[in-house]
Amino acid sequence: MQALKAVDVSMAYSKGALKREVLKDFSLEIEQGSFTALMGPSGSGKSTFLHLAAGLLVPDKGEIFVGGENVAAMSDSQASRFRRRHVGVVFQAYNLIESLTVAENIALPAKLDHQKVSCERVDSLLSAFALSGRGNDRPDELSGGERQRVAVARALYMKPSLLLADEPTGNLDAKSARSLSDVFKGLNSRENTAILLVTHDPVVAAVADKVCFLSEGRIVSSHNTEHDAKRVSELYLEAFGQ
Template sequence: MTNAIGVQRATAVELREVTREYGGKHARVCALDGVSLAFPQGTWTAVMGPSGSGKSTLLHCAAGLEHVSSGQVFLAGEDITAASDRELTDLRRREIGFVFQSFNLIGSLTAEQNVALPLKLSGHRVSKKDVRAVLSGVGLADRMRHRPRELSGGQQQRVAIARAMVTRPAVLFADEPTGALDSTSARTVLGLLRQMVDTAGQTIVMVTHDPAAAACADSVVFLSDGRIVDRAVAPSAREVADRLAALEA
């Protein structure tokens, strides 16, 4: 991808002719069918499609959560296609952040402790300064010692984003990050993601069913039956909704 002044961006994640199949030879399901797709550094890509189109499978394969049946996956310039589970776990801890619809916070830990958890699990020294800085960056400087039950849904999602970002990952994968939020909280979270791309150069790959959320991204990729069938650059929410409706018709 080339930006507005003609500078070629490096690629953060790339799938080359990726196929992912499930089941045996008599009941085989092809979730991804020869998908080739590159996610440039410092960009936000939304992935959309009807139910069963392969959105989550694409996200999981790109993040190294699932092995592909054929093809190649490159993450941060490294071919992870044949990596072992241990190698993939180490790579994910170093290069990837995850944000999910369900937040996945630990209820007995404070916001500060939840954010510090990935650092502890990877054996890194936990810097309270870094943890507090990332929480301040998501607007929660005054909520660091609150537990999840003391936070709103939007605040919990912002803690989850801070937790994903504390290791400074090459790519942030988001699976329906606003799906459990009210409209006001969703706008806040989407604004935060936009800021991370524009000011920090973060790369984001987001699966969503919400046209308004997808319209916040730089580009949208549409899947159907495991294949890329459409793309849009900086579309409006109406354009996204119309294209999605055409696929579901």
């Protein structure tokens, strides 16, 4: 069984009579425990797909299986419970809750799920993300990179089998981007979490094992990255000529 399987997914945004088709018969399979980067030009539908995979949007057509469950057929409340328990999500904006401390933000999925918060889990995540001693700080006391690490720690709190990350390094300098990508890699190999990571940065994409290119609504090609940023960059140029 795949960690994520999208089959013939189509999705359009409508505004009045205007219809903007974003995904068209889009299919993608993410093996359990694998690490895949998703790249494509701005506006090609990468974020839209992650929202669909997280059950935050419902496709017009098609099926999206996460761990064998069809999230596209779930009600809103089923989807949010399923997401909390099985899927970690990190979006372009960090979405931290400013009134909660760092530790409370990280443990939020447990709170929302009416589960007892594990201080040990919070502490181990704080230390894994080099945030030891920052648990009682508020988000506005953190740098951009630190906030982003809190967002990733929160996404991992419940030990999801799938992590969806949308340009998690987009606002970071090259060094912080590199170190966050290494955290993803470590997580992928240690906890066997399947990762689908959207990025515009070939250096970040090269940390993944595989890269898929999205254009005009569907995946146009997939390649092994060979952990070589130059290769990813050349493949991107070949696919998109830009």
